[in-house]
Amino acid sequence: MLSTMRSGVRRHSALLLFILGAVLLTPLSQAQQLQTKFGCNMTRDEDGEKVIYGDTGEFKLDGERIEALRWESALYRPTHGFECSIDTSDDPQAEVEQDGDKSNWRITLKDPVAARHQRGYDFYNHGMNCSIRLQRDGDKLHVIPSCPALCGSRGNFTELSVDLKTGECSYK
Template sequence: MKRALPSTMRNSVRHRGCLLLFILGTTLLAPFSQAQQLQTKFGCNMTRDEDGEKVIYGDTGEFKLDGERIVALHWESALYRPTHGFECSIDTGDDPQAEVAQDGSKENWRITLKDPVAARHQRGYDFYNHGMNCSIRLQRDGDKLHVIPSCPALCGSRGNFTELSVDLKTGECSYEQK
């Protein structure tokens, strides 16, 4: 024979059940409400001597990421020599997608293109096949953002974007040595 619980005990059991659901719900939602975010704009340039030839690097960009959601993305990377120049660019029209990873205290994103071949052809690059892949790693270490590209699909006749680092507080840039 089943016996009914007294009303005070039923309320206590019901209260604990609701509390357990609330705790479980907030635990499951916590990672989503604290998504990694990145918001920066940068403008960089540098002139250096490479094998006796003056080379100018110039980059402007904006990365605005909210977890895996790309709010804004634009990066133009140029390399000029005395006789010719090359450029690469990527923006939201190229159908980028972001993945998030945490590595200790470092925040990392990996940006890829949904369809790099279509993006390349949309830009008119059906020649100089430097590869059909595109990946840009963004690694934030404190106030420093390291931008590490491997994205020849969007670079026409240039091999790739330029690897650089940006100080998120000052906007100061540094280019990786070749």
């Protein structure tokens, strides 16, 4: 009888630990999810020249798992334009870091050189690295790129912030 009671207590203790673990982990896993689509544009004067920025994208991340990733970033001048793009075919990988209520992701490419050559960018060398930081601060998502590998003759993607509720964008 005593062994039956001990077995029941162990079973209940294990169940309580499982439930407690699920309760404690649920907010953390929900905080590490990101699902957004955005479309941004801005025209500004740079040294007397009209410059148009245009960005569209989708980020759908669940922790370190990338479910969808697409970002096209363009910069147009009166005589020419440049663009950068990244999507799941570039073999991105994500790292996630929790900082209190904030979730931060760092997206890199498994093989930036192969991704650059797949896009036909072998004539300009702006670097072979690619890192895009996504910093979520409440309803704001800050998108901070350092990814010249996928930008052809342009130096990098455009840094921007997106309001996740309204879709409003601001450029840096």
